[in-house]
Amino acid sequence: MHQAQLQKNDRIPQQSRAPEFILQKIARYLSGFEQLLDQYLDKRLVRTFHDLFIAILLNRNHSTGLLLSELGGFICGFAHAPAGTKRISNLLRSNKWTHRLLDQFLFERSKQRIEQLRAQGKRVLMLWDDSRVEKPESWFMEGLCSVESSKGKRLTKIKKGFYRPPSSRICVPGFHWTATLLSCLGEPPSVCQMSWWTTRGKHREMGTNIIFRMLRTLQATIGPGVLHVLDRGYANAWTIEWFTHFQQDFLVRWKKNHLLVEATRGKKQTHLLARSFKPRHHKIVWDSQRKLVKHISVAWAQVQHPEFEHVPLWLVIVRDKKHHQAPLYLLTSVEITGHQQAWEMCHSYLHRWNIEQAFRFCKTELAMESPRLWFFENTCKLLGIVALIYDFLLTMLRLWACAVRVLVRKYGHRTGNRYRKASIPIYRLRAAISLALWVYFAQSSG
Numbered sequence: 001m002h003q004a005q006l007q008k009n010d011r012i013p014q015q016s017r018a019p020e021f022i023l024q025k026i027a028r029y030l031s032g033f034e035q036l037l038d039q040y041l042d043k044r045l046v047r048t049f050h051d052l053f054i055a056i057l058l059n060r061n062h063s064t065g066l067l068l069s070e071l072g073g074f075i076c077g078f079a080h081a082p083a084g085t086k087r088i089s090n091l092l093r094s095n096k097w098t099h100r101l102l103d104q105f106l107f108e109r110s111k112q113r114i115e116q117l118r119a120q121g122k123r124v125l126m127l128w129d130d131s132r133v134e135k136p137e138s139w140f141m142e143g144l145c146s147v148e149s150s151k152g153k154r155l156t157k158i159k160k161g162f163y164r165p166p167s168s169r170i171c172v173p174g175f176h177w178t179a180t181l182l183s184c185l186g187e188p189p190s191v192c193q194m195s196w197w198t199t200r201g202k203h204r205e206m207g208t209n210i211i212f213r214m215l216r217t218l219q220a221t222i223g224p225g226v227l228h229v230l231d232r233g234y235a236n237a238w239t240i241e242w243f244t245h246f247q248q249d250f251l252v253r254w255k256k257n258h259l260l261v262e263a264t265r266g267k268k269q270t271h272l273l274a275r276s277f278k279p280r281h282h283k284i285v286w287d288s289q290r291k292l293v294k295h296i297s298v299a300w301a302q303v304q305h306p307e308f309e310h311v312p313l314w315l316v317i318v319r320d321k322k323h324h325q326a327p328l329y330l331l332t333s334v335e336i337t338g339h340q341q342a343w344e345m346c347h348s349y350l351h352r353w354n355i356e357q358a359f360r361f362c363k364t365e366l367a368m369e370s371p372r373l374w375f376f377e378n379t380c381k382l383l384g385i386v387a388l389i390y391d392f393l394l395t396m397l398r399l400w401a402c403a404v405r406v407l408v409r410k411y412g413h414r415t416g417n418r419y420r421k422a423s424i425p426i427y428r429l430r431a432a433i434s435l436a437l438w439v440y441f442a443q444s445s446g
Contacts, residue, residue: 018407019440022433025400026054029392033105040097048087049385051075056366056389058441060434065367066382068092092378099377102384103193106391107217110182110192114222117184123344126228127181127189127352130207131359133196133369133383136172143376145200147174175379178210181355185347188398189354191391196380203376208238215246227251227334229352235331237307243333244311251345254331260315261304270329274317277301281339282321289353295321298346300336316345362390365430393426393433404429411435 030050037046055074056066064070072084117124132147152170175196183189193214197205218226228243230252243250254260256271265276279297287294299317304310314336318328330349336342362368366386373379396404408425412432 019436045091048091066371099380099384122184124226125183127355128230129355131177134174143198144173145198146171194387219246251332254329298342300342407432
C-alpha cells in the first residue's frame with residue numbers, strides 16, 4: 001500500500017516533497033533485504049514486510065508501538081485493521097524465514113562500512129554492551145526468563161526526604177539483549193548485530209556464545225584491524241583469551257580490584273598499581289552528559305594479566321583533576337607509544353556511550369518492550385525489524401545530514417532552552433518522520 005503512494009504525484013502538493021524523499025530512502029535502504037527475502041517468501045509477504053516497516057515508523061507510541069492489532073490499521077486502513085493484523089501475523093509466523101536473515105543483512109552492511117572506513121584511514125570501533133527487554137506483566141510468552149529490572153532499580157533509588165526503599169535486587173520476566181554497534185570517532189554509529197536470548201526453555205542460550213560466534217565470523221570475513229570497546233561487565237579473563245585467540249584488538253574498562261602484573265612493581269590490584277604512574281599529559285574536555293568542563297590527565301603503562309603473562313597489554317589511567325568522577329582504568333591490546341594513542345583510547349571508550357543511547361532510544365521511541373507475541377522466534381523477527389528501523393535512522397543522520405536538518409526544522413520544531421542546547425537529533429528525526437508521513441498519507445487519501 002505504501003509503495004503505491006510514490007506513484008500518485010498528482011495528489012502531492014509541491015511544498016510537501018519531504019515525505020516522498022523519506023519513502024524513496026526507505027525503498028532504497030530495504031531493496032537489498034527485500035531481494036534476499038524474495039528468495040524465501042511470497043511477494044505478498046515481502047510487500048507486507050515493507051508496509052510493516054513504515055507502519056512502525058508511523059505508530060509512535062511507547063506502550064502500543066509494536067502491537068499487531070495497532071499496526072494492522074496502518075497497513076490496510078483502520079476500517080480493515082483485522083485484515084492488516086492477519087497479514088503481519090502471516091509474515092511473522094512463516095517458517096520459510098528466520099531472524100538470522102536480518103542479522104545477515106546487517107552484518108553485510110557492516111562489512112561494507114568497515115571497508116569504507118579502512119579506505120579513509122580511520123580506526124574502526126565495535127561497541128559492545130548488554131541490556132534486557134523487560135516484560136513485567138507477561139507470564140505465558142515463550143522464552144521469558146528472569147532479568148534484573150533496570151526500571152525497578154531506578155525507581156527505588158534513594159531520594160532525599162523519602163523513606164528508604166528496599167535494597168534487594170528486583171527481577172522480572174523478560175529477555176536478555178546483546179548489541180554491537182559499528183562506528184568510528186566523529187561519526188554516528190550503525191547497527192552491526194542485535195540479538196535477544198533467554199536462559200530458559202528450548203531457546204535457552206548463553207551470552208558468551210553470541211560473542212564467540214561474532215568473533216569467529218569477524219576473523220573469517222574481515223580479519224584484524226577492528227577495535228572492540230567493552231564496558232566493565234566484560235572485564236574478565238575470558239575476554240582477553242577470546243579476543244587474543246581470534247586476533248582482535250580490544251579496549252575494556254577494567255575493574256579497580258582486579259589483579260594486574262607490572263614488570264617492576266609486581267602483582268597488585270589495578271587501583272593500587274595505578275598510583276605509581278604519574279600523569280603524562282593533560283587536557284580540558286567538555287562532558288556532554290554531566291554538562292561540565294573537566295580538566296583530565298592521562299597516564300599509561302605496559303602490564304600483563306596474571307593468567308596470560310605472555311600477552312602484552314597496556315593500562316591507560318584517566319584521572320579527573322577535581323575528582324568529579326573516579327579514575328578510569330582502560331585495558332587495551334593496542335600498543336601505547338605516546339599521549340596521542342592514549343587519548344585516542346580514552347575518546348574511543350567515551351564514544352561507547354552511543355550504545356547506551358541506542359538501548360534507551362529503542363526502548364522508548366521504538367517501543368521494544370511492547371510486543372505481545374506467543375512464540376519467541378516471532379518476537380525475535382519483530383524486534384529484528386525494529387533494529388532495521390534504528391539502523392535506517394542512523395543511516396539518515398550519517399548520509400543525508402542536510403536533508404535531516406530541513407526535515408527536523410519543518411516537522412520537528414521544538415522551543416525552549418533545553419532543545420537549543422541539547423543534541424538529540426535522532427529523537428526529533430523520529431518524531432519528524434512520523435508526522436511527515438502522517439500528513440502525506442492524509443493528503444494522498446483524498
